[in-house]
Amino acid sequence: MSIIQSAETTGSERLLNRVAITAVVTNVVLAILKVSVGLIFRSMAVLADGIDTSTDILTSSTVLIATLISRRPPDKGHPYGHHKAENIGAKIISFVIFYAGVSLMFESLKRLITGDYVALEGALPLLAAALSVVGKTFLFTLEYSVGRKCKSQSMVAEAKNMRNDIFMSGLVFFGVAMNKLGLGWMDPLVGLLMSLMIIKVAWEVFEENLHDLMDGLREEEMWIYEKVFEACKKCGASNPHKVRVRKIGNKFDIDLDIEVREDMTVKDAHEITKCIKKVLSASKDIYDIVIHVEPEGNEEIEPYGLSTKDDVNGRKG
Structure with missing residues (x-):
């Protein structure tokens, strides 16, 4: 690694690894709970939330793998190191989130059009949604603060997805509650709204990493x-x-x-x-x-680059 890099980098990488592992474990527990409840009670909203959390398991694992790869020192084939692995990881996350969103959107529309929804029974669907809100809030707070502190683009991207999950789990809770009050169509409607938000997050994650992969600056x-x-x-x-x-x-x-x-x-x-x-x-x-x-006074045709003559503050990278 460059001699300019400090020993502080290693500590940041270890912290990122611990947070990524924590996110994977927490999401596994939440995914199993929500998918099981969604299938047993035939709740589209709870099942959709569970599928979304299942994709979070993959994205958390991707962050972990990207972090491990980025720790590798420069070598003959990668003289600048392996740090862009995090940007690649964030791109993978955006595609996974987009796929999940589109899939949920079509399934929710199908159920709304065909009227394939049922009245939910028992308190377990509400409990699953409530536990999801608590778990997602914990993960968002942890990942966003650590991602910002360690300047990890992929972890910040995952935290933003987690922030969206908090709202979605709350929406699921509301939808299930309305379903139990007799509004059966609220369940697939909530699933549809969730899918649109998931697609929006996918685009945000994709767009935020374009600059780094194109060697530009925000x-x-x-x-x-x-x-x-x-x-x-x-x-x-x-x-x-x-x-x-x-x-x-x-x-x-x-x-x-x-x-x-x-x-x-x-x-x-x-x-x-x-x-x-x-x-x-x-x-x-x-x-x-x-x-x-x-x-001084050297004149030659130079490749593009900024100088003191350029308006730095007004120019985007």
């Missing part, structure tokens, strides 16, 4: 360019240009060109690059920095 991350320009000015480098920043895992990988006096010695020019790296590396958000030195 608008709120563009501040890193200003930091680069400030470091160059502080260290005496001229005309920082062809500045390109991408994310590797949750850290920034920076490439840039600078200009120095043409009569400057190689040693002095190297000292300037060391100064820039030292200033930028004071932040824990930096993965690696590569600096190319050119003489």
Whole structure:
């Protein structure tokens, strides 16, 4: 791994692993409970909630696997490391969620159109929905806080799905309650509403990871360019240009060109690059920095990259 990375990374990865395992175990228990109750009582809403939780088991497992893969150090085939495994994991999660949402939507519509719904008996369906709300609230709080703390895109994505699950389980509780009051159609209707929300979450998770996989930055991350320009000015480098920043895992990988006096010695020019790296590396958000030195006034056709002439705050990555 890069020497810029600290030992703190290992602690974050271990924490992510523990949270992912906790999520898998909790979801297994909830899935078994809700699927069983849904099948026994023929409740479309409870069954749909159980199927959704079953997909959460897969997504939690995907987060765990992605985290384990991302821990692997750089090698000959992957000199930049394996950190994008988390972004790939988040993409897989989005497809799984989308499939579950579409499947639930068609089944719910079918039951509404054909009138295939029954009056639910007993308190177990209500109890299953209530336990789901409690369990999902616990997982959301845990995953969102840890995901933000460790800057894990895939765990934050799963937490957002969990947040949606809290509302859906509450909706299931309401639907079951209305069914028991004589409104039998509320059960498949709730299933339909749940499916639409699941599809919406799938799109949000998919869209949020587009930037990282395309080596771009979100608008709120563009501040890193200003930091680069400030470091160059502080260290005496001229005309920082062809500045390109991408994310590797949750850290920034920076490439840039600078200009120095043409009569400057190689040693002095190297000292300037060391100064820039030292200033930028004071932040824990930096993965690696590569600096190319050119003489002042150098003119050549450069590949795309930002410079001090660009409107950094107004440009999206």
